[in-house]
Amino acid sequence: MQLPWESLVLLVVPPAAIFALALVHWLRAPGEGQGASDECRGEERAA
Amino acid sequence: MGILVVFVLYLIVLAAIGIYCARLNRTLADFVLGGRRLGAWVTALSAQASDMSAWLLIGLPAMAYTNGLAALWAAAGCAMGTAFNWMVVAPRLRRATGEADALTIPDFLAARFAGARGIPVRILAVLVILLAYAAYIAAQFIAAGKTFETAFSNVSTPWGTLKITYHTGMFVGVGIILLYTALGGFLAVAWTDFVQGLLMVATVVVLPIVGLVGLGGFPELWSRLHAANPHLLGVRGAEGATGMAFVMGVVVSQLSWGLGYPGQPHILVRFMALKDPKAMRRAAFIGITWVLLAMWGAIFVGLVGRATLGDLPDTDHVMPSLALGLMPPAVAGVMIAAAIAAMMSTVDSQLLVAASAVEQDIYIRLFGGRARDRRAVWFGRITVVALGAIAIPLAWSGKSVFDKVFDAWGVLAAGIGPVIILGLVSRRANTWGAAAGMLVGGFIAQFWTTVKPLFGGDTLFRNGLIPGFFLNLTVAYLLSLATGGRRRQDTTKET
Numbered sequence: 196m197q198l199p200w201e202s203l204v205l206l207v208v209p210p211a212a213i214f215a216l217a218l219v220h221w222l223r224a225p226g227e228g229q230g231a232s233d234e235c236r237g238e239e240r241a242a
Numbered sequence: 243m244g245i246l247v248v249f250v251l252y253l254i255v256l257a258a259i260g261i262y263c264a265r266l267n268r269t270l271a272d273f274v275l276g277g278r279r280l281g282a283w284v285t286a287l288s289a290q291a292s293d294m295s296a297w298l299l300i301g302l303p304a305m306a307y308t309n310g311l312a313a314l315w316a317a318a319g320c321a322m323g324t325a326f327n328w329m330v331v332a333p334r335l336r337r338a339t340g341e342a343d344a345l346t347i348p349d350f351l352a353a354r355f356a357g358a359r360g361i362p363v364r365i366l367a368v369l370v371i372l373l374a375y376a377a378y379i380a381a382q383f384i385a386a387g388k389t390f391e392t393a394f395s396n397v398s399t400p401w402g403t404l405k406i407t408y409h410t411g412m413f414v415g416v417g418i419i420l421l422y423t424a425l426g427g428f429l430a431v432a433w434t435d436f437v438q439g440l441l442m443v444a445t446v447v448v449l450p451i452v453g454l455v456g457l458g459g460f461p462e463l464w465s466r467l468h469a470a471n472p473h474l475l476g477v478r479g480a481e482g483a484t485g486m487a488f489v490m491g492v493v494v495s496q497l498s499w500g501l502g503y504p505g506q507p508h509i510l511v512r513f514m515a516l517k518d519p520k521a522m523r524r525a526a527f528i529g530i531t532w533v534l535l536a537m538w539g540a541i542f543v544g545l546v547g548r549a550t551l552g553d554l555p556d557t558d559h560v561m562p563s564l565a566l567g568l569m570p571p572a573v574a575g576v577m578i579a580a581a582i583a584a585m586m587s588t589v590d591s592q593l594l595v596a597a598s599a600v601e602q603d604i605y606i607r608l609f610g611g612r613a614r615d616r617r618a619v620w621f622g623r624i625t626v627v628a629l630g631a632i633a634i635p636l637a638w639s640g641k642s643v644f645d646k647v648f649d650a651w652g653v654l655a656a657g658i659g660p661v662i663i664l665g666l667v668s669r670r671a672n673t674w675g676a677a678a679g680m681l682v683g684g685f686i687a688q689f690w691t692t693v694k695p696l697f698g699g700d701t702l703f704r705n706g707l708i709p710g711f712f713l714n715l716t717v718a719y720l721l722s723l724a725t726g727g728r729r730r731q732d733t734t735k736e737t
Contacts, residue, residue, distance in 0.1 A: 196461050196462075196464040196465040196468060197464070198311075198464060198475055199475060199476055199477075201476070201477050202311045202314075202475055202476060202477050205311065205314045205315070205318065205477050206311065206314060206538075209314075209317075209318040209321060209322070210321065210534045210538055213321050213322065213325050213530060213534060214530070214531065214534055216325060216329075217325060217328070217329075217526060217527045217530040217531065218527060220329055220523055220526060220527070221523045221524055221526065221527040223523075224520075224523035224524075225520070
């Protein structure tokens, strides 16, 4: 018994894509304790 | 008897954490935000455990049991919302609340939208939080009563047969929660949530794997589900919805859970408590991985339950029934304890957020009340117990749980989420826009039954989350532009 293709897509693609995004997001971060990350550059201050 | 021993041990561990953390609360900042000294792992797992509630172990498996793989739409919506929260909201909120020394979400909103001392925005935020949490906390109390009642309906002990009723179960669960939350404050809540998060994810990962091995693998699972109802293998729900019923009733309504994430103060306060803001991306990876494992695992609990258990009289019993059917009694006890853990990890956080709104936002900020150090901590403890006591009558009847959760989630999502996002990413959003947006969004979600004819009745939207969220966002932004954007005084921190 096989799954329909759209079920297989919904089962696999969202978690794989979100996991990959989170992994890249983490790996692209400046080292902890090595200066400010993008989010810490003070958008509030700019305003 | 094995289940009872596991449960009692588990409750003792929670109480011990609360008593240990009680000594660490010296100021109000310690009590409501743990003095901003959480590490990445505790921040990540406690945020996710607070988010998921009993819905993860009871509601989502039941949804998968009934609708099959279509439950994946809700999982995808939640996973996207979680990722948005961690990647966009969390780092900005941690920085902004640290700079403004804001202890609560209304505190942050008042500081960010500080015109007229931020009073309108603070009052509206507190109102939305207390209104939504009254229903939300009551729903979790109901879940506690029902789970205790199910787990201990007939347990043999050396002293005779133990039978816990719904109301006794609720009082036991609520008593333990109030004990460790009131004594230990935020640190106890965060550490117990960390333990509970581990327990929850272990349950929803291990249980379906054991079930799948027992069935003989995926082909047998798909065959049995197909035999029960061919639509269970599709993405269109148990009745194979088509057209608008599929698009709006299945896809959009389930994905819309994800819109709610930026508006949930019990999740957002975890981001505010991270010790080192630069550890946020690591915490994000841990939290997002947890939610993917937990949600997809919970769906497989429901699917394996349908294939293994056949028709159940109450679909909410699928996880406990599967655990009792597949596992030794002591392990099943741990897994059922995970359902209680899921409920506790949400309601403790909500009680603390509601209590901090009463103490910090109403008593101290609005009425100028003075509460310093240990006296402030004791005021917070009394508020936690008082709010818990108020929620008990709301839970007394024991009627449906998850409708209340969805409605409360929608009120927070539509009332608070858009102004949090605008406050963090837009330089133009101002006091008047934020206040009007919260009023419109919160009103639509809270009074959806009355206003839904304006939005096409039940045809398009199941509740007020989607229209409330987008109207809040639109009204807040456009009115901010119309009233001159963010003026100089708006950037001044409220004192």
